[in-house]
Amino acid sequence: MPRIAPAAEYDLAGTDDATRASLLAQASDDLAATGALPDDTYFGGKALARLGDLLSLARTLGDADLATRIADRLAAELEPWTVADGCATRAAKCFVYDDRLHLVVGKQVGFGAEDGNDHPFHYGYFLAAAGALAAARPDLVDELGPVMNALAADVAGGSGDALTALRVFDPYRGQSWAAGLAPFADSNNQESSSEAVAAWNGLALWAEASGDDELLGRAAWLLSNEAAAARTLWLEPTDLPAGYAHTIVSISWGAKRDDATWFSAEPSAILGIQALPLGPVSLEYLAGDPARVAENVADAGDTAFTGPLGDYVQAYSALGSPDAASAAATAFAARTTFDDGWSKSLALAWVAAVQARSG
Secondary structure (H helix, E strand, C coil): CCCCCCCCCCCCCCCCCCHHHHHHHHHHHHCCCCCCCCCCCCHHHHHHHHHHHHHHHHCCCCCCCHHHHHHHHHHHHHHHHHHCHEEEEEEEEEEEEEECCCCCEEECCCCCCHCCCHHHHHHHHHHHHHHHHHHHHHHHHHHHHHHHHHHHHHHHHHCCCCCEEEECECCCCCCCCCCCCCCCCCCCEEEEEEHHHHHHHHHHHHHHHCCHHHHHHHHHHHHHHHHHHHHHHHHHHHHCCCEEEEEEECCCCCCCCCCCCCCCCCCHHHHHCCCCCHHHHHHHHHHCCCCHHHHHHCCCCCCCCCCCHHHHHHHHHHCCCHHHHHHHHHHHHCCCCCCCCCCHHHHHHHHHHHHHHHH
């Protein structure tokens, strides 16, 4: 597979001063507008990763004061999650070991995580947030390490770990599977190929920041395989049967392929779940075929940008052409609501990075 390098920061070196100043001002506003973070392992992890992305953006743009403020907030929010025996004294924002299923699980879960569902999606967000924080504050690695290494072992353990090696990853298919116990006639499945890619990128960022070279090598292998699978099996398949009337596959099963999601029948959600969370690593695998990007967006219909996850679809559309990127920049400048794992500054930074890459 082509090697995909883990990435936490955009290349914004050529961005003009006005754009940089605007991004920093918006990032500061986004930080100020961040309310209480959720207690569960999916939305809680997603919110932590959002702070990590804001931290990386502030560091990329060289604003030390903003980076310090974001890092302070992120450190405070991560702290309860990283207490190894935290669940002994509270019922939220903590992890335990399930000795029946041999999994690391949170006390507050969602989407069936107590049965092993979606673990790389959930824990990838935590690992990405910890990686961003540890890169800014290496002195916190030892504090973050016990729980983050347990999460890493849960989703991507090696042969020497106590938990099952590569429990969620299928080397034959070159992809991960989302359902823990897979109680389906059509075998296992995976919906969000992009969250799977983000999980291995987060794993790599944590491994790099914590100095674990063996884990970093495994994470880069997982990332590269998953990114290739995301394109060839979900976003840009070339072997769809004649009766399949769409350009992407949104849920890939062991025994079938679906144009659907678990949460919405809207076309914007069907495409958007293959894009979130957009970040620097997304540019390394989503930007390869502008014509196919435009085709996928067109297949999402008239509500592609206004339906559920429409902000991610419009951001993805920016990869289709310079005109689409300009349209996305204009739309995001006026937009007031974004997915809870994203923000206005992160959306504008994405478009700036797309334009810098193509220009």
